[in-house]
Amino acid sequence: MTFGLGTFSAADGVPFPGLVVEGRVYDLRPDFSDTLSMLNDWDTSLGRLRELAAALPGEGVALDGLRPLPPVASPQVLMGGANYYTHLEQLHAALLRKQGDQRSDEELFAEGRKFGRSRLDGEPFVFAGLPRALSGATDDVVLWGPGVQHDWELELAVVIGRGGRDIDVKDALDHVAGYTISNDISTRDVMSRPDAGMADYLMSKVRPTFFPTGPYFVPREFVPDYRKLRIQLKVNGELMQDESTDDMIFGVEHLIAHASKILELQAGDLLLTGSPAGNAGHHGNRWLVPGDVLESGITGLGVQRNRCVAPE
Known part of the structure; x- marks a missing residue:
């Protein structure tokens, strides 16, 4: 069962x-x-x-x-970025266009594809989130300012069941307890810090309610192939993200191995694996506003429904 x-x-x-x-x-x-x-x-x-599932109590x-509520009070939240080929192609092409590249869209996306494939020659990109930003699968998402370009990033998330350091890629899945859904809400217009020459993830990604997670996690044994899942997100009923996890660049094994070289993983940690294509920028800069409803799902892992609201 x-x-x-x-x-x-x-x-x-x-x-x-x-x-x-x-x-x-x-x-x-x-x-x-x-x-x-x-x-x-x-x-x-x-x-x-x-045993309990075989003889249900009550x-x-x-x-x-x-x-x-968030399925686990995770000690650490780790986030994979730039980890889907099509998403990276879109982002790279958009960046080239913003920088004044006048080539055709077809040529820019070809350049983006080349850039995406080159990622395999490097290492995964993993950064830290904050557990206090986690919220439940039906909780409201508060669109905090400063910034107004609020975006969605639906992601397959991994719940760590056994911690460790310097985990080998071939052993990494043995450290996975299960999988869940997480939406990494991001405020794009405060992400770049030209004055510091860096990206500001504290400002743009880890505000309270910005990580709707759940509604539950499913043990790994019931997800035979995490690369055969469908990620879908709708805004007010309009499909925005629709991608297979097979488009992932670095798999769960490589993300775990890489993260464990940097810090010691702990049981209960949450590791987001990156978002596929279809963010707001790809839909004509259709940013989230109060009143929007996000409906999200990943094959076999349940669904989320979050209403966007203004700060009180």
């Missing part, structure tokens, strides 16, 4: 760890106090979860009757 795992709250607002089976959520207390403690001994926990509650 397949199942998901997450953190939920009912009307009383008290969070609890839940086992998700066929659209219903089963309270995992007292077996587990929260999902992070579950991941701290993942091999043992997974065996117990299989009647459960409909998933749509609960508020999904």
Whole structure:
């Protein structure tokens, strides 16, 4: 039996760890106090979860009757960037055009494709997020200023089940507990800092509510091939992102191995794997505004629905 795992709250607002089976959520207390403690001994926990899924405790509650919180109180949030071929081609072509390149769109995209393929000769690009930016799969996204060019980036995210340093690529998937959905909301017009000559990810990417994640994570054993998933995002019903994870440049294994060379991974860490093509810039700079509704999904990992709101 397949199942998901997450953190939920009912009307009383008290969070609890839940086992998700066929659209219903089963309270995992007292077996587990929260999902992070579950991941701290993942091999043992997974065996117990299989037992619970085979003999479901109680009647459960409909998933749509609960508020999904971020599935795990992740100690660290790591983010892969520039990691989809088509997305990178679009970004590189747009940059060349912005810099005054007068070649045809076809020529610019050919140059972008060449640039995207060259990434394999380098290393993955991974940077840090902030756990406090995580929000739930149905929570509102607050479009904080400064900046008004708010963009979406739907991503496959990895939940780490076993930490470590200097992890070998061939062993990396053994460190994966499961997969979930995360949307990396980014404010483009405050990302570049000409005065410092750098990108400002603190300003543009890690504001509160900017990482809707969940509604749950699915154990790795139920996702036989993470490169055969479909990522789709709609804004007010209009399809904006629609891509296969097979377009990923560096796979999950390489991202984990690379990140573990920089820092020690911990159980419960969240690793975003990059966003595919189809951001706001590709849709005529159609930035997010209050009132917009984001509907997002990845094959087998559930769906998100987030309303964009102005700061109070």
